[in-house]
Amino acid sequence: MRTTLCLYTFNLDLEKQRGELRKACSKYGHIAQPARRVNTTMRLAAFRNLMTDETVLLTLPIQAYLITSSDEHQSIDIDGFEKRREYISGFSGSYGDAVVTLDKAALWTDGRYHLQADEQLDCNWLLFREGHRGVPSMSKWLREQLPAGSRVGLNPKIVSRYTWDALHGSLAAHGISLVALNVSLVDVIWPEEERPPRTVKEAFVYDIEYAGKNYTTKVEEVRSELRKVGADAMVVTALDEIAWMLNIRGRDVPNSPYLRSYVVLDMQKVFLYVNSSQLNGTVRSHLGIGSRIVKSDSV
Known part of the structure; x- marks a missing residue:
């Protein structure tokens, strides 16, 4: 009995470390999805098409793209118009960073939002619960997923210089390039009629x-x-x-x-x-x- 329990706990830890421990995301058949979930299948498909479209990127194709929870001013609370990570993932918490590769989508968030993220993210997404043992950082996961020579896209306006330099150094050490893109890919796929208008009020x-x-x-x-x-x-x-x-x-x-x-x-x-x-x-x-x-x- 003790051996069985240890193996079960070990398997749960492995799934958590791989981001695969997800609510209602069984590998063995359909399970009814929580009502708060947004189906991101079509959004991710459209997004991945852009990742290889050089006419949109104005540069060579990328193999991964990062979407942060910030706006261009590193605000804690952001206008609905700026909630790009929420649109692509369905997760509405104030903190969480997402990565989309050509075959995977993953989100990192802290202990305040572990339950909420698991409830809102559909089964297209891996969930990395920051603060849990063995859970990799975003940069470590990217290094494990991408071969040398890969290119990771990011809008440089929505990260601090410190974050950019740290991520750039971590990826470059493994032959992966961090690429500044002049276009926000989420903006391209986000229909105007679905996007909240930008708040513009008198000062x-x-x-x-x-x-x-x-x-x-x-x-x-x-x-x-x-x-x-x-x-x-x-x-x-x-x-x-x-x-x-x-x-x-x-x-x-x-x-x-x-x-x-x-x-x-x-x-x-x-x-x-x-x-x-x-x-x-x-x-x-x-x-x-x-x-x-x-x-x-x-x-």
């Missing part, structure tokens, strides 16, 4: 009573720090940092008062890249002559 000034300092003072303090390190300019992509520095708030991101934008700060001007329709006269007056608003269709 407003955060009053000095609450901000403590006017924005020009903050900008000069940042410039002072730039001089100390010998820099002439900086790019700001984090929305909370932009909100703090410019004393501007918005309603573009769920649960956070942020305006979707970018800032380039040099020693003379503040260049705010933003959907200019979101800036009313009060906000423009607040920014004054020390800033330049750059209309951007990408934000």
Whole structure:
């Protein structure tokens, strides 16, 4: 009896380490699927077709593609328009990264979402439960799945530089290339009528009573720090940092008062890249002559 139990536990551990321990995904016949699951078969088929389509990729074919849970600003909560990983996988948790290869699809998430992911992911997906013994990291799994010479695609706008460098180094050591793609493959297959519209709401000034300092003072303090390190300019992509520095708030991101934008700060001007329709006269007056608003269709 003890031997049987040990073998059963061992087999469960192996399935978990391979991502194969899945609810209602029997290898031996059909089992009714949980009601919350989205059938991703057609989405994955369309996605994989793009992975070998050089006219879409504008580069050579790729053998794997990574989809993170982030937007271009590394926000914790993201607009429905940005939920690419949720669309391709059906998993709606706030944290989880997905990989699609030409024959497999896998998702990694932490202990907050192990049960939810198992409920929502259909049987096309492997589920890697982070924090469990023997579960491989994404980079290790890719190294095991792909031969040397393979190419892994990724949208560089939705990962931090640190994450990019770490993944690039890990894969390169095994002869696998991390490729920056100028096109988001999920965007290509996501029908416009099924995709939530991008949230675009009017920005407003955060009053000095609450901000403590006017924005020009903050900008000069940042410039002072730039001089100390010998820099002439900086790019700001984090929305909370932009909100703090410019004393501007918005309603573009769920649960956070942020305006979707970018800032380039040099020693003379503040260049705010933003959907200019979101800036009313009060906000423009607040920014004054020390800033330049750059209309951007990408934000």
